[in-house]
Amino acid sequence: SSPNAPLKMAFVYATSTQNPFQEMAFGAKAAAADAGNVDLALSAPSGVDGPQEVSLFQSAIRNSKDGVALETLTPDLFVRPLNQAADLGVPVVAVDTVPPAGTKVDLYIGNSNTELGKALGEEFVKQVPENATGEVVLGNAIPGLTLLQQRLDGMKSVITAKRPGLRVLGPFDSGSEPTSNFTKWNDLVKAHPDAIAYLGVGAQDAVSLALIQKNTGRKFLAGSCDPDAAALQAVKDGYVFALASPEHWLKGYVALRLLADHKRGKPLPKGWWNTGSLVVNPANIDKIMERQKDEDSRRAAFKAETEKQLAAPDTYLRPLAEAN
């Protein structure tokens, strides 16, 4: 394991067509470049499709024997494939979702989705007086997706604890495809016309909620997750009070970087590496928009943060069981 041995590595992720996952891929790509001499294969189904991703992962552990980072929305489908990877001696790091029980993967790089939800909840709470009354409508873009549920639970817990006068409705299905997400939110806004806030936890919700305000001229509180370009613009334009970003890019970067370093001699840490999250609000919006411009701007902007995290693993590592 020479310091610059050529490595064949892979990043397998949930889908190639949605931005949150591409952020992680971009991060992985940047890590491969920084590590040097890494042949990185990026693979993902063109739509979220657990079983197909399993197949891709199985191919990846054969083609990229030096290490595979796996980002998936359906970790529980990967029990056998992860064990297969262990049998083949391919190091695997789980990204974004906790590796399933019954596998030998013991490094997980991810943010805390419960914390992410709480962070958004805290931002929301700042917007309303303590004695506020009224309704808050929650939306879930992909019912059945655990990490979104965790965010919703986190957010809800903060709101109910700190603003007991508010009535939290939902979560309702808010649809993930952009037009259906818009239509559903638009209908939700009409069906609950008196609500003071509409909160989502997916990548599209902020975009739709901003557009609704723009179209109807009605102002309400809106927030969600993920720094998608149009969502950032919405914060900038004042339609969205905050976005809680899971900082996907960092997860991809750290995972790949640790894997590469591992192949070149460093031991792979164990446990949950919490890369953290970021609240995007009017205070930092310009900086973040600048950061999200292109791949290079991201790489440059994250440089300090990645160096900091990689230099002090223990600060970021917690036991796997605490991941949430």
Add this chain to the structure above:
Amino acid sequence: MTEVDRRVVPTRTRVWRAESSSVLVATVVLVLLIGVLRPAFLTFGQLKDVLNGSVYVALLAAGMAFLLAMREIDLSVGAMFGLSLISTALLMRDGFDPWLSCLAGIALGALLGLANALVVRHIAIPAFVATLATMQLYRGLAVALGDGQQVTGLPLEHSFFSVLGGDFLGLPVSVWILVVVTAGLTVVLRWTPFGYRVRSIGSNPDAAAFSGISIPRTRLYVLVLVGAVAGLAGVLGLAFFTSGDPNIGVGFELQAIAAAVIGGTPLRGGVATVVGAVFGAVLLGVVSSGLVYFSIPANWSSFATGLVVLLAVGVDSALRRRQRARESMLGL
């Protein structure tokens, strides 16, 4: 009845019936039903929004009706919609005139349709398989061109956005455009030789070939038409949403087919109704918007949607059956 009577009276009725009154009635029944249970649904603004939200699938369904009429299916419509939308957005972002970009977007749709037709012809595979591949191809391009990002930063103050995204006589311009396109395509399907060709091929391909109708050529025109309509839908989508997302239109292909079939265009070809297809899309829109008024928990929303779609097509079918019972019976 006199000869004159026979010519005049039924024409209107027949056109009306052929254009699938049943799905319209089913839609109205559903709207009223929801309105009775949740009066808030019955506001002009809400109904306007339902119409506006149905425009894209409705346009794709209108095109799909042509394809189904000739026993073909295009699975790439959702991707063509998305790719046209994104490309138009990129052109605008790069400083091209929005109206020119808009034309380019429609032309791109037509071009993608042409590509479908060429694949069908030269690889000699059914349109269904060809467009299954091009669906991924086009969607992939939408992702790749926009670098996987939403395309923002468009000149929103330009007349393109205010006109196409705005209202006219109380209804969204895109709804007016849908009305015009529906009328136009209905005329094309019913009252032009081209429309006859399309339906002839679906009705009896052998006889069509025998009569000198060129199936490949007709298919080419139809695929281009469908592409152009998808391009138009994409441009309207951009005008409304004001930004481009590479995932926009995922799954629209099934919705468009469903809308056309629910509207009364069978998969076996030969007949089609553009108006029906459009109302089929509106029906689906009503179902999904209406359900929102019932505060269904997220985990039950898909179940409820399925149930209501079933209900809606049940009403439609019951209406239709009364019509049909008269016609068909097993007999020599």
Add this chain to the structure above:
Amino acid sequence: MTEVDRRVVPTRTRVWRAESSSVLVATVVLVLLIGVLRPAFLTFGQLKDVLNGSVYVALLAAGMAFLLAMREIDLSVGAMFGLSLISTALLMRDGFDPWLSCLAGIALGALLGLANALVVRHIAIPAFVATLATMQLYRGLAVALGDGQQVTGLPLEHSFFSVLGGDFLGLPVSVWILVVVTAGLTVVLRWTPFGYRVRSIGSNPDAAAFSGISIPRTRLYVLVLVGAVAGLAGVLGLAFFTSGDPNIGVGFELQAIAAAVIGGTPLRGGVATVVGAVFGAVLLGVVSSGLVYFSIPANWSSFATGLVVLLAVGVDSALRRRQRARESMLGL
């Protein structure tokens, strides 16, 4: 050729040809092509994994071939797969015997198929529309039953998981089951009155009805069969994945139709090949697994998939065309 030649020799050849050697050849060509470019792909373990990963869509495609043969389409197969899988998982989690739960899962699939058939019959709508609604219904149930959560905590040490999820004679048990089901369904389709009825209906529904074949009854059996097969796929999926995800199998319906059509079963009905459908699924599996071996940039991977699917069906179509040309030279 003598009279005897014309009757005896072709029987075997014909069966072989009918069972779509072309998609098999196309698959092999593709595997070799990838293998030449990326030798690592040509390992036994990798090919085994591709097969194993194709089992679910392959089973659904095998059932779909029956439906296409009688000019029907079932859009709910992916949802039946998912709901059977989740339900079986829930039963196991709640302490039922895994093998009993496994049977219940298959029976549930059959029951869902029966429900489809009853909807088709009593609401008098095409299976396409009916299953469009039940697809959402069943998917919704899968989400709702598991409360939107993945179902975990199953008794993984039980023989159900080690047997159905394990290997036998070097190949995964689920692949063996696929082989057996494929053979069985091929026999049913080609050598039983039921199979003849299915194909008869697709050839000419009126002629079938006027020969005493009951179309509704045959459709009912086929829909139940498809449901049972989807249930079986669900159970096998559970055994392999060892947990239930409520969104598992989303989009499988299109993949299954595509696999059947690529495998040589046309949408127009009358003929079908189960073997072809299964190989169609394997072909799609090869495409997606093979691409992993090429470092495609993230944003281009969907585009590349579309391109390779196009290539694969192009090879298949070219082979088919050569066969046809040869046949017509022989005057077959």
Add this chain to the structure above:
Amino acid sequence: MHALTARGITKSYGGVTALAGADLTLRPGSVHALLGENGAGKSTLIKVITGAVAPDSGTLRLADTEVAFASTAQAATHGVAVVSQELNLFPDLDVLANLFPMREPIRRGLLDRREMLARAVPVLKQLGLDVDPRARLGSLSLAQRQLVEIAKALVVEPKVLILDEPTSALDTDSSERLLCILRVLRDRQVAVVFVSHILEEVMNLCDEITVLREGRTVLDAQPRSSLDIGDIVHAMLGQDLPTASRGAARRVGPRLELRGVSVPDRLSDVTLTCSGGEIVGLAGLAGSGHTAVLEVVAGLRRPVSGSVELPGGGTPSSFRAAIAAGVALVSGDRRRIGLMLDKPVWENIAQVHPVAMAGGRLLHPGPLRSTATSLAERVGMRPLDVEMRAGLLSGGNQQKVVLAKWLAADPSVLLLDDPTRGVDLGARAEVHALLRAVADAGRVVVLCSTDLDELVAACDRVVVFHKGKVCAELTDFDQHTILRTMNTGSL
């Protein structure tokens, strides 16, 4: 000058030679009969002339210029119109749309429906086709569809009009009307080609006769006056027609009985007994109820009153029950409800008992093929190849497959609806002989036919229907008595 000449036309499909140097010479202002056995190549020759099929070799001249049409549409624009044997119509479109494929009148880019109507109505009227031009074609009866196909050819006002068995689906009235029209066209100097297996019609109408045998012209544009029926038959078959003898029917087997059967709008109080051993003909104008009797006996229609008793004693409660009880239903509408055109002959022949009515056991194609072969032989199908796709057989041979498929079960009640539509003279005699053999075995045979000669030639007894009622039972009859009774409702 000739209107059209075809010289040395050859065409083969793989191993099958359909045409082996056929000639045809047409004169303007004459009606030209094109005759030949089933499979002789008549339809193929017509397809070659009208551009539907490209010949392997040979030349075509239209009024002295050599031509080769790329499609029937192109032929039509050159004044060559065809009424093809297999209807080339679009069931989902309306009648009007079916009349002008690829040559619709256009005004300002849109179809000129008014002009279409103006051109269609006189033709439809002339043909006596009383349907709304906007009716869906699929809702028309076979005879009406046949008239639409004829109208389609007439609206182009052709110089050469080719009709491939135009009368095979028509009743006497409509046939007569068509023949009148053809005479008028002849007077307008149109060259008419007329294909038919009904020689009486031919002798009445035609001026010249060409006969094909095995793809060759064996009689080339001979004036009719120089020939008699015997000559023609000899030319067609290469031998004389076997004379069918009508013996006295032996009423032996169990009986089929209808007692006071009524079906709304179709039948009122019909009582009818058919004994095993006899061939009973049912005659009537379209809609008079004779085909409804077949439907009732086959269980396709339930009477609202009265009873039907099958020879075995049961009642036909459903179509399947009727089949199970030994009823067979042979229809002349072979392409719509008789055959799977894309399937080999043997699968078609196996469709009823081995397939539709069987239980769960395996079917072995081997035995099915050999059974099919012997049945195909019995009905005289040519070529005798059960692997051939049914759609590739000539029209008459397709009809024989439908017969074979129902004979397979050895039915106790054989119902036939125009079973020899499009079957050639020789084969028709064979079919009649076959029906006789079935009857002689003690079976009930009930025959509906629009072809009165067929009723006369094949039946022991003819029951005539008028407005849903039995108006006469004839034991001593000829075409004229039947025709008169059908039309007037009394003897």
